[in-house]
Amino acid sequence: MTDGALAQNRLQAVLDHPEQTLVGIDFDGTLAPIVADPEQAHADPRAVAALGRLGRLLGTVAVVTGRPARTAVRLGGFRDVEGLDRLVVLGQYGVERWDASTDEFVIPPDPGQVAALTQEIPPLLDRLGQGAAHVEHKGRAVVVHTRQLPDPDASFSTLSGPLNDLAERHEMVVEPGKNVLEIRSPGIDKGVALRAIVEQTGARQVVFVGDDLGDLPAFREVEQLRREGLGGLLVCSASHEEDALSAIADVVVQGPAGVATWLEELADALEARRSTV
Numbered sequence: 001m002t003d004g005a006l007a008q009n010r011l012q013a014v015l016d017h018p019e020q021t022l023v024g025i026d027f028d029g030t031l032a033p034i035v036a037d038p039e040q041a042h043a044d045p046r047a048v049a050a051l052g053r054l055g056r057l058l059g060t061v062a063v064v065t066g067r068p069a070r071t072a073v074r075l076g077g078f079r080d081v082e083g084l085d086r087l088v089v090l091g092q093y094g095v096e097r098w099d100a101s102t103d104e105f106v107i108p109p110d111p112g113q114v115a116a117l118t119q120e121i122p123p124l125l126d127r128l129g130q131g132a133a134h135v136e137h138k139g140r141a142v143v144v145h146t147r148q149l150p151d152p153d154a155s156f157s158t159l160s161g162p163l164n165d166l167a168e169r170h171e172m173v174v175e176p177g178k179n180v181l182e183i184r185s186p187g188i189d190k191g192v193a194l195r196a197i198v199e200q201t202g203a204r205q206v207v208f209v210g211d212d213l214g215d216l217p218a219f220r221e222v223e224q225l226r227r228e229g230l231g232g233l234l235v236c237s238a239s240h241e242e243d244a245l246s247a248i249a250d251v252v253v254q255g256p257a258g259v260a261t262w263l264e265e266l267a268d269a270l271e272a273r274r275s276t277v
């Protein structure tokens with residue numbers, strides 16, 4: 001079977017069994033455009049409206065993000081959206097959770113190492129001539145951004161080794177992304193988070209939509225779930241910045257605008273099928 005036919009079969013399984021389907025979707029670069037200031041990355045309203053339509057048709061819709069759950073809910077504008085009353089947001093790669101049905105957040109305490117990292121990162125950046133890098137504090141993780149620096153790629157290379165050494169000294173890990181190096185706790189990733197919610201919901205089909213290296217474990221987990229007999233469809237939000245996901249995706253769309261259109265088309269197809277049943 002060709003790759004195109006395989007992808008079509010995987011989509012067909014979702015159309016045939018929407019109530020058994022879980023859609024997991026990343027936030028930055030997928031629901032929201034990549035912008036210089038992380039506080040200005042708002043979800044595309046077309047995508048949010050489409051997710052609301054899908055929320056009425058699918059078993060589960062979950063946003064799985066590196067953002068803190070509270071930040072994702074705020075920047076996504078997910079609260080009180082029609083159709084998203086069962087939305088789940090898994091934040092900080094699955095450590096945090098928000099349930100729209102109860103409006104409750106589950107946020108474990110921050111790891112103790114973060115206070116030391118917060119102290120040590122600014123002088124380290126200064127020593128490396130990167131003192132102008134934006135530092136994002138996420139409670140349980142610290143993120144160094146190079147996007148706003150004169151040469152983002154060169155700065156990323158300069159910082160990568162020293163930040164990895166710093167993370168190792170504190171028994172933390174570096175999560176690299178689009179012009180970001182994030183220091184966070186090991187032990188959980190989007191693949192672990194996705195499997196947990198698949199097991200909680202009993203989903204038989206899993207769709208995952210993502211754009212960056214942090215989504216790779218979720219893509220790999222969908223491949224593993226397929227080997228275990230579940231249905232799985234992988235959608236890549238492509239950009240010139242990262243192409244790690246496109247080769248293993250079933251569907252490649254162009255950035256958050258392409259994702260919004262794909263979600264709308266999925267909702268159209270599911271609604272059309274429902275109206276003929």
Ligand SMILES: O=P(O)(O)OC[C@H]1O[C@H](O[C@H]2O[C@H](CO)[C@@H](O)[C@H](O)[C@H]2O)[C@H](O)[C@@H](O)[C@@H]1O
Nearest residue numbers: 027028034035036038041065066067178179180
């Ligand atoms: O898992 P995600 O939802 O994709 O979040 C991962 C990181 O995303 C954010 O950084 C990215 O988006 C920023 C705003 O568009 C952009 O400035 C940055 O260059 C991108 O890498 C976020 O700021 C990080 O905390 C997340 O880890």
